Amino acid sequence: MARVAVFHNTLDFRGGADAVCVHTCAALARDHEVTLFTASTADPGTVADRFDVGFDARVVQPPGGRALAAGLGALGPYVGPQLAARTVLLRSFLLRRVDAYDAVVSTANELSLPVPSVQYVHFPQFHLRRTDAAESGRLNPLWSRLAAPGRAELDSSIRLVANSAWTAGVVEEVYGTRPAVCHPPIDAVDGRSWDDRADGILVLGRIAPDKRTLDAFEVVDRLRARGYDLSCHVVGSAPASYREYVRTVRRTAAARSYVTVETDATRERVEELLGRYRYGLNTKPREHFGMAVAEYVAAGMLPFAPADGGQADVLAGDERLLFDGIGEAVDRIAAAIEADLRPFLPRDRFGRDRFAAEMREHLSTTLK
Structure with a gap:
């Protein structure tokens, strides 16, 4: 010892x-x-x-x-x-x-x-x-x-x-x-079957400027403008260092009936949400690894993330899930919905x- x-x-x-x-x-x-x-x-x-x-x-x-x-x-x-x-x-x-x-x-x-x-x-x-x-x-x-x-x-x-x-x-x-x-x-997370999941987007992780939480709202706004009736649920920590940004996120969400923001949830609550939604979104470029993205995979969700950074490891470099900028994020998610793309990455890798x-x-x- x-x-x-x-x-x-x-x-x-x-x-x-x-x-x-x-x-x-x-x-x-x-x-x-x-x-x-x-x-x-x-x-x-x-x-x-x-x-x-x-x-x-x-x-x-x-x-x-x-x-x-x-x-x-x-x-x-x-x-x-x-x-x-x-x-x-x-x-x-x-x-x-x-x-x-x-x-x-x-x-x-x-x-x-x-x-x-x-x-x-x-x-x-x-x-x-x-x-x-x-x-x-x-x-x-x-x-x-x-x-x-x-x-x-x-x-x-x-x-x-x-x-x-x-x-x-x-x-x-x-x-x-x-x-x-x-x-x-990242352990595998139990969840609902695909057909029983909500047709919405989960945004998991620390609420902070570098995570670009507000960009996720823009993605959902554009998808809804295209006719996709998607909700958005943000759940993550709200560190004191980013309190001004968190306030902005809350104000922006409050102006949208289809967006929910939840901070400092218990692990049980996080796993409940991971098992409830179909789609997971990360909007931080150059993510060092992407814990939230790996959680999406582990929970049987369909994850989307920027094409640079450690997220490419997590998503096995699959171009259907990786994007460059908000416009491509909207296109990737829309294409997945139209093709009825289902989760396909191994859930127990991490x-x-x-x-x-x-x-x-x-x-x-x-x-x-």
């Missing part, structure tokens, strides 16, 4: 990265003593419940960590989520205690550490000026100087893992080394048992 520190800068966004975090803690706790280092207002056990994960790890926050997380969340509408800054701050706290651990597993992207580590990259957080796949931000060079891993670490003590082939390609562009790919955990086994193996290799 090893002493393992899991590093996750914040659980407050309650999205795909946080699902990876709690699943990783659960997977590693089977064989090791796990301590989660985070700075969050959200309770880790509550987040684990949201993703239907048993959570049995010790949790350590820096002094004032909850207040710090709340403060950064309050600043979010003005300065963004500042994930790299959160990593720098939490890393300084971890470094003072890292000698007590045999290894660190970061589920919050890459960082420099003085001990062997597995680092799960959802998207690189440092040296973003080396890629065109993201905007770097004015302070990213500073955060990179403070906490980005160096070549010697990448060649020796760090085992990089990416959530998709697309993300692995961006990591290679930034750091010159290509990580292994370990897709996030199961949690597969994820747990892969993460245990990555840690085992690192410890050796």
Whole structure:
């Protein structure tokens, strides 16, 4: 049994990265003593419940960590989520205690550490000026100087893992080394038969500007203008950092009788909705993986997503399901309805048992 520190800068966004975090803690706790280092207002056990994960790890926050997380969340509408800054701050706290651990597993992207580590990259957080796949931000060079891993670490003590082939390609562009790919955990979800499902579109996931939730409304508006009587149900987390955008989404939905917005639903409620609707829509280009898209597949829905990013992995590159822009999204969904296209992708491809086994193996290799 090893002493393992899991590093996750914040659980407050309650999205795909946080699902990876709690699943990783659960997977590693089977064989090791796990301590989660985070700075969050959200309770880790509550987040684990949201993703239907048993959570049995010790949790350590820096002094004032909850207040710090709340403060950064309050600043979010003005300065963004500042994930790299959160990593720098939490890393300084971890470094003072890292000698007590045999290894660190970061589920919050890459960082420099003085001990062997597995680092799960959802998207690189440092040296973003080396890629065109993201905007770097004015302070990213500073955060990179403070906490980005160096070549010697990448060649020796760090085992990089990416959530998709697309993300692995961006990591290679930034750091010159290509990580292994370990897709996030998504179990199959029971649902109604196709004929018993509602003729509507589900939009699942964090409500935020980068997710382009408002674009989904535009897609549904255009489909209805073509004569397709579709409803739209948005369900997802509403982080404090994006509260102004969430208000705009609510106002926009309120002006449409066929749109429903639901925030911070329980896992049972999410699965109920996944099993109720026929179509799932994601509108974020360059999605790093696409947890919601994978959930659509796992629930037996017909999913649609932008053609770039990790979503191409999830949808097996099928052009009937992938689009470039709102206009193509409308065309793809309309064509599927006209052709009576039914779900055809395997629902169990991304199961949690597969994820747990892969993460245990990555840690085992690192410890050796």
